[in-house]
Amino acid sequence: RKYGRLLYMAGTDALFPLANRAHVVAAKHGMHGLAKAVALECGPDGVTANSIAPGWLDTDRNAAWYPDLEKTYEHVRATVPLRTLGTAEDVANACLYLASDMGKFVTGHLLHVNGGEFMV
Template sequence: MAYTIDPRPHVGRTALVTGSGRNLGKGIALAFAKAGANVVLNGRNDVDALKAVAAEAESYGVKAHWVLADVSNPDDVQRMVDEAVDRFGSIDISVQNVGLRPRQSFLEITPDDWKRVIETSLSSAFYLARCVLPGMRDKRWGRIIHMSGRDGFFTYANRAHNVTAKAGLHALAKAIAVEFGEYNITANTIAPGKMDTVRDEKNYPNYKALWAEAVKTMPLRRLGTDEDAAQCCLFLASPESWVTGQLIHLNGGESMY
């Protein structure tokens, strides 16, 4: 029996990707559109970016809907999900892709600083999962993906809040995987390494030069791309996937664990 790959395995499904106006989120959303899924796009304030991604997504013959929402606010997340369900009937694939990465020494982190990072990078994933899981459970199918980061597993100084949030994302995914697996719902985590994206120079000073040097020691000798992240998401969201509760280090072999 010949094995064939369906180029559009998600026709009729809906994928919601937070932080999808640029960088990895944009690439992931467009990949799901190419795979046949309607897409729900999210950003906090850049309407023009979301409109542009929506137009590109619809060029693949699917429908796109964008929602401005602060994912650190549970009421905003509920509103976003309600809008998406009203528009498309359900959310079948959920990708949490929003995070803050400030650099602060441990004793400089105030309670407000801590709360801001944890709410944006970790609590947002809980709020989103809490909103989409009932519908996935009813349909007995769903895919939840958390975009984490290497910080949570290889750890940096001056990033305690971010390190905690990134590691917590995987713990949350594992908890969801255990509790909802019987409903054919999977939950996994991707930890991107050094990706070729636009970075905040304040939090990543001189990163281009530093990463150019780092690439020389990577087995695959290049930075990651939006497409690399998107293909990893498509793999984890595949219709018959048997992968759940797992962490994938998407880093070109820079670290192997």
């Protein structure tokens, strides 16, 4: 059909590793590498491949992972340039852009959806 959109949820660990997370860093970096390779190989067939790197999101899962969640959120709000946490909808909107015709000329890219927390 000469058309396709592939999206990979790579995460910020793909470019900004944290200590004690070598397994996550390797997986996320590898996932973005796969997106770039697929973008190169499948581009002539009209297929785009991109990665998404979400930042801090206000989700229910965080409460289970971070016992002192409000302190963590306060720190994020104080250090992230937009001074807020993202939402699942923010990530979904980025995916929608890349999957739609609006993103037809974007491929092999790692899109950071993080309020400016990581700028490359």
